């Protein structure tokens with residue numbers, strides 16, 4: 095039996111270099127394993143836990159779809175779809191809400207961080223975010239959820255909820271494993287290399303978008319914050335800036351961080367910055383060309399999205415039905 099791999103990304107803001115190296119690149123690699131059945135989702139329902147401008151949300155979702163395809167996510171081998179096209183997500187999230195404790199959600203690190211950051215809009219959705227994410231994962235009989243370190247706690251909660259439901263009703267859900275993406279699991283801000291490169295970071299030059307022009311990419315890397323000495327070595331604790339550059343360079347050239355650090359140890363910081371910028375530009379170049387063609391063809395993007403949503407529902411609907419039956423609901427008769 096093949097292993098179900100499930101992951102998602104929020105289509106808000108611009109797709110960053112960190113999103114590509116930490117998530118989408120890995121998605122592409124995983125779909126090459128014949129024992130994997132990969133399901134990838136654009137988490138648009140999650141984005142509205144923070145207020146979104148409607149036109150931007152719409153355009154960003156289309157851009158993320160085009161970018162995933164441009165970066166090699168194969169709509170036939172994998173399932174690629176938008177969360178809001180599959181209403182089972184919302185329905186399961188409601189059901190799971192009744193098996194999740196307020197205290198558990200209150201303790202979630204991301205909820206606490208986001209509540210502090212968006213103190214004027216601590217909506218129920220923000221608190222419920224992990225339950226919707228649990229619904230995403232459990233709807234598909236997922237075995238494995240590749241995520242960055244900041245999402246590991248959410249996968250843990252999905253496991254807890256699945257186990258709780260199974261203890262009540264028998265084997266309803268597969269209990270998923272979170273798998274931390276290794277290489278480039280966390281690409282840091284170029285301006286503050288102790289915090290994650292985040293698409294919502296307003297600091298100029300902190301975030302590289304995968305759609306930035308080569309000139310912009312060079313400019314941002316030239317301005318990257320490095321460390322106070324001049325030694326090039328991989329040491330994320332005492333040399334976060336240089337280590338971040340080495341991580342990016344290693345990912346962009348498909349080499350290990352160790353080999354990259356050894357190669358670069360005699361360089362000056364300025365050379366390392368330019369080498370990294372060049373490698374990133376070359377890595378992104380083919381995506382840019384394919385992206386330009388795809389984004390100009392919204393009808394095709396809609397077709398791909400509908401195809402993915404249809405296949406997603408074929409898997410999700412019976413699992414949701416099984417849970418509803420286990421709870422004791424009267425199921426509507428199919429005639």
Ligand code: TRP
Nearest residue numbers: 100101102103104137227230245
């Ligand atoms: N919360 C995830 C993030 O921001 C995105 C996401 C939503 C997700 N649903 C998911 C990831 C299900 C893995 C599985 O990165």
